[in-house]
Amino acid sequence: MITNQLISFIQEYYKTRDFIPLHAPVFEGNERKYVLDTLDSTFVSSVGRYVDEFEKQVADYTKAKHAIATVNGTAALHTALYLSGVKTGDLVITQALTFVATCNAIAYLGADPVFVDVNRETLGLCPKALLNYLEEHCEIRDQVCYHKNGARVSAAVVMHTFGHPAKVVELKKVCDGYFIELIEDAAESLGSLYRGQHTGTFATMSALSFNGNKVITTGGGGMILCNEDSVSHRAKHLTTTAKQPHPYEFYHDEIAFNYRMPNINAALGCAQLEQLNKYIENKRMLASLYQSELVASDLEFIVEPQHARSNYWLNAVLCPSKQYRDEMLSKTNQAGVMTRPVWQLMHTLPMFKNSLRGPLINSVFLAERLVNLPSSVSISR
Numbered sequence: 001m002i003t004n005q006l007i008s009f010i011q012e013y014y015k016t017r018d019f020i021p022l023h024a025p026v027f028e029g030n031e032r033k034y035v036l037d038t039l040d041s042t043f044v045s046s047v048g049r050y051v052d053e054f055e056k057q058v059a060d061y062t063k064a065k066h067a068i069a070t071v072n073g074t075a076a077l078h079t080a081l082y083l084s085g086v087k088t089g090d091l092v093i094t095q096a097l098t099f100v101a102t103c104n105a106i107a108y109l110g111a112d113p114v115f116v117d118v119n120r121e122t123l124g125l126c127p128k129a130l131l132n133y134l135e136e137h138c139e140i141r142d143q144v145c146y147h148k149n150g151a152r153v154s155a156a157v158v159m160h161t162f163g164h165p166a167k168v169v170e171l172k173k174v175c176d177g178y179f180i181e182l183i184e185d186a187a188e189s190l191g192s193l194y195r196g197q198h199t200g201t202f203a204t205m206s207a208l209s210f211n212g213n214k215v216i217t218t219g220g221g222g223m224i225l226c227n228e229d230s231v232s233h234r235a236k237h238l239t240t241t242a243k244q245p246h247p248y249e250f251y252h253d254e255i256a257f258n259y260r261m262p263n264i265n266a267a268l269g270c271a272q273l274e275q276l277n278k279y280i281e282n283k284r285m286l287a288s289l290y291q292s293e294l295v296a297s298d299l300e301f302i303v304e305p306q307h308a309r310s311n312y313w314l315n316a317v318l319c320p321s322k323q324y325r326d327e328m329l330s331k332t333n334q335a336g337v338m339t340r341p342v343w344q345l346m347h348t349l350p351m352f353k354n355s356l357r358g359p360l361i362n363s364v365f366l367a368e369r370l371v372n373l374p375s376s377v378s379i380s381r
């Protein structure tokens, strides 16, 4: 087992024998300055210049046409699915290998997830598995996709696992053929490109997250990316209680959400975004060091997929067996080096245990063997 060597490598890299977290944020730029500015101005809440500025900067960075800031990534996903027309009783296809927020957002709308397998290489929804599922279980009537059980299949959500881009061009093609709206859960993949284009800009809508453990953070926060003016307008309206602009009257024209990101969080985001390219370089360097360290070992380091440039949000290895994985998790965590298994597959959780699913061979294989390694940006380098 290479575990002891790996522990030493990680302790040397982070220059400490104390506890090493999986992913800690770094605030060494303008974070204090901008946050204090919101306090001094008293604009800490849902109105303020940092929110608009942060949206503009994220749109510029990702080359999305529009970006709408939200209180967290789950709220962004919820709004994106709502705007895609997902209704009670619908089915939404997604991966079983994901964080629970993906499925919670589907369930908030009264829809049920359908689990389809992921690619062994990308760890994201597999276009072939998706097509196979649709061909076997679904049919198109009047440009609407129906499951053979009668339910409408209104959307599919792909998640870019650990920041590694999924085969989103191929997925979009399959979805278009079946009149299904594709949504990207790009919560983990800010800064990751597929075929030179930013993840989250392939689908009509996508969600980013700025939670404390993500590549950059606003404390809590999220963003909806979209490329259509009308959708963007609806997204802003729905996330801000559907209030019609007026100098003093309160008029709300539909039931909507209070999902606007506060200015104090956006201030943190603006400062973090200034560091993003540096962080990604730093993370990609760490990934290549891990890769070299593990090259002759029995662990397979997860590398960025073909045609992709990954932000390497969380580094991961694939263990030869579940037993090996369990031993490795126990040894590393005992040594104060935080490692984690991947999330329990969604169809094994009580609330999704009866959800429909296709074969999940890769998902099960990966879930038993993946381990995430410490991946924080190390700024002293």
Ligand SMILES: *Cc1c(COP(=O)(O)O)cnc(C)c1O
Pocket: 072, 073, 074, 075, 098, 099, 101, 102, 159, 185, 187, 188, 208, 209, 210, 211, 221, 222
């Ligand atoms: C972080 C994350 C989200 C959103 O999380 P929030 O904490 O609500 O910002 C959604 N999906 C995935 C896959 C995530 O990793």
